[in-house]
Amino acid sequence: MNNPxxxxxxxxxxxxxxxxxENASWYTEAKPGSGLFGTLKQLSSEEASISIYGTSIAAQTDHTRYYLWVANSYLQGxxxxxDWEAxxxxxSVDKITWKQYNDELQQEYQTLFKTIDSLDSLDEQTFNGILGAIAHSAYHLGSIRQMSKAIKVPSQT
Incomplete structure (x- = not known):
């Protein structure tokens, strides 16, 4: 569907x-790597496991993946x-699990992108679901970027 x-x-x-x-942005920092994938790529499994205010970047990442999975399911009928709490x-995550979370997030993102390309009609609920996926993911991107700043603070020695 060719829809603006x-x-x-x-x-x-x-x-x-x-x-x-190309250093142009609608709402994120206009630097390479400032999206979710670039931000997560810079983090080790140990860093992703650090608890900040009762949650971790690993949990934020998997929650974002889970949200996309739910959105994809609804968009596909x-x-x-x-189980939102899961x-x-x-x-905490080890290197293998951290890579798995990142890979699964990429897969759900690709699925959502393909699903949007395949839509032949848009009703209000479908549009709300798609816009909700952007807003929800952007919220978690902001949370993860702030959390990553907190765990990468240079030591004051």
Whole structure:
């Protein structure tokens, strides 16, 4: 479907996850790597496991993945059974699990992008779901970026 609103949605979704293009931004920091994937790539599993105000970057990451999975399910006509609390129970990850969380987040993002491309009609609920995916993911991007600043503070020696 060639729809200007959907093209704008894809631009913002791409900026949220992949970062802005060529030092231009609609709302994120206009630097390479400032999207969710670039931000997460800079973090080790140990850093992703640090608890900050009762949660970790690993939990924020998996929650974002889970939200996208739910959104994808609804957009594809399924009504999944949901357990929103499950992702927040994550306290720490090892290197393998951290990579898995990042890979699964990328897969859900790619699925959402393909689903948007395949839409042949838009009703209000579908549009709300897509816009909600952007807003929710952008919220967690901001949280993760602030948390990563807190754990990477240079020592004051």
């Amino acid at each position: 609103m959907l093209e704008a949605v894809k631009t913002l979704l791409k900026e949220t996850f992949e970062g802005p293009e 399924d009504v999944p059974e949901k 992702s927040w129970k994550i306290t």
